[in-house]
Amino acid sequence: MNFVSIRIITDDVKRLVDFYAQVTGATPAWATDQFAEIVTASGTLAVAHSDTIALFGAGAAHAADNHSVIVEFRVADVDRCYDTVRSLGAEVVVEPTTQPWGNRSLLFRDPDGNLVNFFTPVTAEAIRRQAR
Missing domain, CATH: 3.10.180.10 (2,3-Dihydroxybiphenyl 1,2-Dioxygenase, domain 1)
Structure with a gap:
């Protein structure tokens, strides 16, 4: 088993991804306007919009x-x-x-x-x- 990532759920993906890009110096990899990743050598910080939680089950996570x-x-x-x-x-x-x-x-x-x-x-x- 390998630990791969942590995903943060937010109502403002762009704001949060921009923040992490600035503090880490990493270039975000955008999959959609509702999902992006900050990839490092040892793991990934994923950021997803709260609308994506419905794919996992309503109420599974809450933004902020x-x-x-x-x-x-x-x-x-x-x-x-x-x-x-x-x-x-x-x-x-x-x-x-x-x-x-x-x-x-x-x-x-x-x-x-x-x-x-x-x-x-x-x-x-x-x-x-x-x-x-």
């Missing part, structure tokens, strides 16, 4: 209603990403901070309120743990 998942991206330098995140007007939840487990993390919310963590392993143990 996440309170239990953190979307995480390993980045080269959290501190450099901080300015980009702030310039986009994202709500910063935790400024760049080195966590007890050895990652330097920046937590912020995307335009739908989903929690996002940009992190960089900075201790030898964290770097070893993140080696792929």
